[in-house]
Amino acid sequence: MNEITVERRQNYLNVSYTLKSWLLTTDHKRIALLYLFSITLFFFIGAVFAGVMRLNLLTPQGDLVRAETYDTLFTMHGLTMIFFFLIPSIPGVLGNFLIPMMIGARDVAFPRLNLASWYIFMLGGLFTLTAAATGGVDTGWTFYTPYSSIYSNSNVVLTVTGIFIVGFSSILTGLNFMVTIHKMRAPGMTWFRLPLFIWSLYATSLIFILGTPVLAISLVLIGLERLFHLGIFDPRLGGDPILFQHLFWFYSHPAVYVMILPGMGVVSELIPCFSRKRIFGYHFVAFSSLSIAVIGFLVWGHHMFVSGQSVYAGMAFSALSFLVAVPSAIKVFNWTATLYRGSIAFSTPMLYAFGFIGLFTIGGLTGLFLATLGVDIHVHDTYFVIAHFHYIMVGSAVMGFLGGIHFWWPKITGRLYPEGWGRLAALIIFLGFNLTFFPQFILGYLGMPRRYHMYPPEFQALNVLSTAGASILGVGYLLPLAYLLWSLWYGKAAGANPWGATGLEWQTPSPPPTENFEVVPVVTEEPYAYSTMEAGVVREHIHQRAPV
Amino acid sequence: MSESTSINAHQFETLEQQHEAGWLGMWIFLATEVMFFGGMFAGYAVYRWSYPTAFAQASRELEVVLGATNTLVLICSSLTMALAVHAAGRGERKAIMGYLLATIALGMVFLGIKGLEYVHKFEHHLFPGSSFVFPTPFQRTAQIFFSFYFAMTGMHALHMVVGVGLLTALVIRAWRNEFTPQHHAAVEITGLYWHFVDIVWIFLFPLLYLIDRHR
Numbered sequence: 129m130n131e132i133t134v135e136r137r138q139n140y141l142n143v144s145y146t147l148k149s150w151l152l153t154t155d156h157k158r159i160a161l162l163y164l165f166s167i168t169l170f171f172f173i174g175a176v177f178a179g180v181m182r183l184n185l186l187t188p189q190g191d192l193v194r195a196e197t198y199d200t201l202f203t204m205h206g207l208t209m210i211f212f213f214l215i216p217s218i219p220g221v222l223g224n225f226l227i228p229m230m231i232g233a234r235d236v237a238f239p240r241l242n243l244a245s246w247y248i249f250m251l252g253g254l255f256t257l258t259a260a261a262t263g264g265v266d267t268g269w270t271f272y273t274p275y276s277s278i279y280s281n282s283n284v285v286l287t288v289t290g291i292f293i294v295g296f297s298s299i300l301t302g303l304n305f306m307v308t309i310h311k312m313r314a315p316g317m318t319w320f321r322l323p324l325f326i327w328s329l330y331a332t333s334l335i336f337i338l339g340t341p342v343l344a345i346s347l348v349l350i351g352l353e354r355l356f357h358l359g360i361f362d363p364r365l366g367g368d369p370i371l372f373q374h375l376f377w378f379y380s381h382p383a384v385y386v387m388i389l390p391g392m393g394v395v396s397e398l399i400p401c402f403s404r405k406r407i408f409g410y411h412f413v414a415f416s417s418l419s420i421a422v423i424g425f426l427v428w429g430h431h432m433f434v435s436g437q438s439v440y441a442g443m444a445f446s447a448l449s450f451l452v453a454v455p456s457a458i459k460v461f462n463w464t465a466t467l468y469r470g471s472i473a474f475s476t477p478m479l480y481a482f483g484f485i486g487l488f489t490i491g492g493l494t495g496l497f498l499a500t501l502g503v504d505i506h507v508h509d510t511y512f513v514i515a516h517f518h519y520i521m522v523g524s525a526v527m528g529f530l531g532g533i534h535f536w537w538p539k540i541t542g543r544l545y546p547e548g549w550g551r552l553a554a555l556i557i558f559l560g561f562n563l564t565f566f567p568q569f570i571l572g573y574l575g576m577p578r579r580y581h582m583y584p585p586e587f588q589a590l591n592v593l594s595t596a597g598a599s600i601l602g603v604g605y606l607l608p609l610a611y612l613l614w615s616l617w618y619g620k621a622a623g624a625n626p627w628g629a630t631g632l633e634w635q636t637p638s639p640p641p642t643e644n645f646e647v648v649p650v651v652t653e654e655p656y657a658y659s660t661m662e663a664g665v666v667r668e669h670i671h672q673r674a675p676v
Numbered sequence: 677m678s679e680s681t682s683i684n685a686h687q688f689e690t691l692e693q694q695h696e697a698g699w700l701g702m703w704i705f706l707a708t709e710v711m712f713f714g715g716m717f718a719g720y721a722v723y724r725w726s727y728p729t730a731f732a733q734a735s736r737e738l739e740v741v742l743g744a745t746n747t748l749v750l751i752c753s754s755l756t757m758a759l760a761v762h763a764a765g766r767g768e769r770k771a772i773m774g775y776l777l778a779t780i781a782l783g784m785v786f787l788g789i790k791g792l793e794y795v796h797k798f799e800h801h802l803f804p805g806s807s808f809v810f811p812t813p814f815q816r817t818a819q820i821f822f823s824f825y826f827a828m829t830g831m832h833a834l835h836m837v838v839g840v841g842l843l844t845a846l847v848i849r850a851w852r853n854e855f856t857p858q859h860h861a862a863v864e865i866t867g868l869y870w871h872f873v874d875i876v877w878i879f880l881f882p883l884l885y886l887i888d889r890h891r
Contacts, residue, residue, distance in 0.1 A: 228687075235687035237697040303704045311697040312687070337704055341712035349719075349827065357805040358823035359816075360719060366817040371722055375715055648689070 139542070139639040154239035155642055156224050161540070162246050163220035164533075167213050168609070170253065174208035175602065177201050182564075182598040185591045190581040198581035199266035200282065206269030207287065208260075211294050212253050214521055215383065217529045218390030219301055219336075220249070223329050225540060227305055229633035229640065230323050232314025232649040237307040245300045252294030259283040259290060268579065270380070273361035273372040277353040285354055288347045295340045295347075298386075302336025305329055314632070316651035320414070323631055323655045324407065327414040328393025331421035335382045335389075338425070343379035346372060370435055377428035385424040387521050388488070389417055391528020392459055395481045398531055399463050401629045402478035403470025406656040409462045416455035423452040433504045442501055449499035456492050460485060475627075476550030480531030483558045484524050491519030494569065509579075512572025515565045523561055530557070530608060537612065538626045542639040543619030549611045557604035563597025630656055683859060695861040702865045706872050709835075713876055716831070720824050720883065723817075730814035732888035734821035737802060737810075739793055743885040746789050747877065753782035754874045761867045764850075764860035772850045772863065776843055779870065783840045790833055797822070825884055832880060835873045842866045 140157045143149075150158060181201050184192035193201065224242065228235050236242050259265055265287040267276040276284050309322070309330050350372070352358050359365030361372045400407045407413060429437055429445030437445075463485055472478070494516040497503045507513065538544055567590040572578075576587050583591065625634040636645050653660070688694040724731045760775035801809040802822055810818040846866055849855065855863060 233687065237687065238701060239685075239687060299705075299708050303701055303708070306704055307697050307701045310700055311693060337708045338711050341708045342715045345712050345715035345831075348831075349716075352823075352827060356803075356826075358827065359804055359819045360723075360823045360827070364816075365819050366727065367820055367823075368722065368726075371719055375719070378715075643686075 137637060138641060139637065140642045141542075141639050143642055152243070154235070154243050156228050156236050156239065156242060157540075157640065157642075157644075159242050159246055160221050160223075160225035163216060163224060163249075166246075166250060166253070167217050167220060170208055170212035171605075173257075174205055174213055175605065177205035177208065179598065179602065181205065182595040184581055185583070186595050188583050188585045188588050188591075193581060195581050196266060199268075199579070200264035202579060203266055203268050204260050204264050207256060207265075207291065209521075210269060210383070210387075211291055212249075212256070214387040214525055215298060216249060216301075217387075217525070218394065218532060219298075219305070219329060219332055219386075220246075222325075222394065222529075222532045222536060223301075223305060223332075223390065226536065226633055227308055227326060227329060228312065229636070229644050230326055230631060231309065231312060231317050232632045232645065232651065233308065233312035234643050234645070236304050237312055238304050241300055242304055245297045245304070248300070249294055249297035252290045252292075252297065255290030255293060256287055257290075259286040262286075270376060271347070271350060271372075272376075273350065273353075273369040274363060277350050277361050277372075285351050288351050292344055292347045292351075295344045298336045298340045302333035302340075305333040306337070309333075314649050314651055317632075318651075320411070321651055321654055322414075324396035324410070324413050324417070325390075325393035328389045328396065328417045331417040332386050332389045334418075334421045335386050335424065339379040339382040339386075342375055343383075346375040346379070349375075370432070370437065373432050373435055374428065377431045378425070381428040381431065382421070382424045384517070384520065385420050387525045388528075389420060391484060391525045391532075392417065394528045394532035394535070395463060395484050396459075397629075397631070398477050398481040398535055399466050400656040400658060401535075401627055402473045402475055402481070403467050404473075404658045405466055405470040406654070406658055407462065408465035408468075409458075410654070410656070412458050413462050416458045419455040420452060423448065423455070427452055427499075430499050430504070433501055434508050446499050446501050450496065453492060453496055453499075456488075460489055460492075474551070476545075476547060476554055477531045477535035479551060479554035479558075480527045480534065483554065483561075484527040484531065487519050487523030487527060487558075487561070491516060491523055494519065507572050509577055510572035511568040511576050511578055514578050515568035515572060518565045518568075523565070527557070530554075533608075533612075535627070536633075537615070538622030539633055539638045539640070541616055541619070542622050543615045544622050544626060545608075545615040545619055546611055549607065553604055553607035553611070556600060556607065560597050560599075560601030560604045564594050564601050565597070567591070567593045567597075630658060691859065698861050698865050699868075702868050706868065709872060709876075713828075713831070716824065716828050717879070717883075720828070723820050723824070724887075727814070727817040727820065730817035731821050733812055733814055734810065734818040734825075735884065735887040737797075737800070738825070738885045739796065740885050740889060742789050742793050743881055746786050747881050749782050749786045749789070750874045750877050753779050753786070754871055756782065757867050757870045761860075761864050764855050764863040765857060767855070767857040767860075769850060769853055769855070772855060773847055776847045776850065776863075780840055780843050780847070783836055783843070787833060787836055787840075790829065794826075797826075828880055828884070832873065832876055835876070839866075839870050839873050842869065 140155055150162065153159060180193065181198065184190055184198060190198070224236070263283055265280070265282040265284055267280050267282070267284060271284070271288065309326060313322075349358070349360055353361055359367045361367050361369050363369055396407060396413055427445055427449045429441055430449045433442050433446075494512070498507065498513065498516060534545065534550055571587055571590050571594075574587070576583055622638045624637050627634070632645075632649050632651070633640075635649065684691040684694045688697065756775045756778040760772055760779060763771035763775055797803055801807050803826065804819045804823045808819050808822070812818065843866065846863055849862065
């Protein structure tokens with residue numbers, strides 16, 4: 129490559145500037161950016177719902193909104209954040225951008241299907257937002273029958289249709305990723321040379337394709353029951369509402385792993401890079417992703433300990449839920465073992481990785497409290513549960529997403545973000561998060577139930593703390609939005625490999641050309657070969673900086 | 677660029693890789709479909725276990741002759757589909773079109789008979805809802821049987837309609853002479869889908885129609 133092509137090189141961003149070239153693109157990198165734009169939008173919509181809730185909870189008597197409005201708020205918050213932000217966040221953005229690049233392919237196996245997935249996602253979003261704008265839905269994101277199928281007067285059918293549609297986006301994305309990982313790997317890219325991010329997204333895809341259809345059929349049955357008065361979940365006809373809970377959680381518990389596994393994959397990339405060491409126990413981390421996906425399908429009953437499920441089923445589900453903690457713990461131990469005696473750099477992505485490990489550990493361990501039959505009866509449907517799953521889904525999953533976005537931002541945009549602001553934001557988010565959700569553990573333990581717009585006055589102090597934390601968290605989330613956008617115009621040029629990271633995606637220019645690689649790469653070594661590459665990286669850096 | 681790389685889509689290295697990807701993609705999709713129908717089969721199993729007599733009585737209301745005819749029709753359509761794939765492997769354009777059209781025709785016959793059965797159920801007030809009438813002690817729980825009957829066969833019929841659409845697209849492509857002995861993966865992959873929809877019916881027929889016929 130000579131100097132002139134380095135300066136005015138054609139890449140996937142400057143190849144065309146028209147709106148049409150974005151809306152009809154089949155380039156996995158551009159589709160990733162379409163997802164990034166849309167999920168950011170949905171994130172801030174979902175955050176507004178949460179903000180109004182937290183404001184309302186400042187006072188015990190619920191001064192701001194009525195009970196019905198509050199029901200709609202927490203339902204829309206859950207639906208937006210889960211189905212339109214968390215589930216598509218890392219797979220849709222980083223998965224789409226990175227899977228072909230990490231395995232040395234030009235694109236995913238089915239590029240047009242990939243674009244179709246985004247349109248299906250947006251169509252589902254449109255339905256759900258329409259439902260929100262025309263009064264919303266008040267069933268909780270769980271759509272429990274018979275309330276959702278018979279009694280609720282809110283927009284259940286419209287919302288359920290939206291979620292049904294968006295499910296197909298997940299299924300097709302998972303299908304695309306699995307085929308891509310199976311069939312599109314570059315020469316020499318064996319299964320055990322795959323980056324761990326790929327393993328975690330493979331496990332995620334497995335859940336997408338096996339779990340999502342079960343949610344889809346459950347939602348179809350709710351829709352049919354409302355429209356045509358079928359009796360499948362109607363207790364007046366001998367139908368069983370608990371059956372819906374079984375079908376719903378069969379998907380929706382694995383869906384929790386859909387939200388966390390990709391974040392684990394990101395952290396598995398960040399830790400070796402910023403401690404300059406190969407990952408400890410590669411095979412264990414890889415297979416723990418798969419075992420989380422598989423065992424994750426067998427634990428759904430722990431949501432139903434107090435729903436009238438048989439006590440023996442409860443015991444089995446409790447034991448299996450303890451079992452799923454084992455592969456999660458393997459990951460945490462292996463990450464910390466990787467850190468041991470590493471040359472650790474406290475860069476922004478690494479701060480998020482540290483945040484992830486700490487918050488995931490708290491979220492995971494409190495999950496074991498909830499998997500214990502006796503303890504669950506005390507804290508079921510209290511703020512303890514809220515705090516627990518927010519430690520996993522916000523504390524861990526969003527931390528993983530932000531860490532990944534910062535890590536690959538130079539690759540995606542070709543620009544560096546301001547490091548100082550990055551670290552500050554990571555710190556603010558960590559503090560704001562803990563201030564928001566740690567008090568909720570205590571509230572839940574003291575007995576404050578979830579999903580009420582009022583509460584006894586003795587809970588006010590902790591609720592004020594939580595709302596204060598939410599405001600700090602909000603500022604923390606706005607900061608990256610501001611400085612990442614700023615960096616698009618004013619950020620320093622990043623160069624191909626600003627972190628000195630291993631992995632094929634760093635061996636191509638930033639931003640990458642449309643075809644990703646000028647020649648198909650040939651892989652000859654394990655991933656994370658940081659010890660053997662150190663000398664090489666230093667030389668390469670000097671070489672890159674020379675013309676500037 | 678050699679000739680073999682110019683036919684396949686840009687993201688693939690070889691045509692063989694492209695075919696394998698399409699093939700694997702369809703199998704993964706069918707795994708999804710198994711889980712989709714699996715949810716309903718699980719629900720069916722739960723209620724048939726809870727209300728065996730009601731399900732047996734309600735099952736007697738289904739027209740077993742029409743159901744059996746439909747089973748035969750679908751098995752024949754799987755045969756013509758397999759023959760279409762075989763003809764595509766040999767590059768016989770007219771045979772491909774003929775067998776595909778025969779498969780479409782059999783699919784339409786199935787949907788016609790199914791529609792006839794639905795009309796009869798409506799006429800006998802066996803569609804769940806306020807007008808449902810089943811003058812036995814099992815009035816309530818029989819309605820659950822018919823809920824499953826309509827949900828399961830309706831979802832299956834929807835898959836048949838999609839299949840007929842896919843086959844029609846194949847006929848047009850065959851008519852334009854797009855398939856060669858080396859390049860006809862679309863026919864094979866659509867064939868997989870068609871056989872799957874057929875197999876779903878092979879399970880639906882005994883579970884819905886034949887519960888109580890042995891007595």
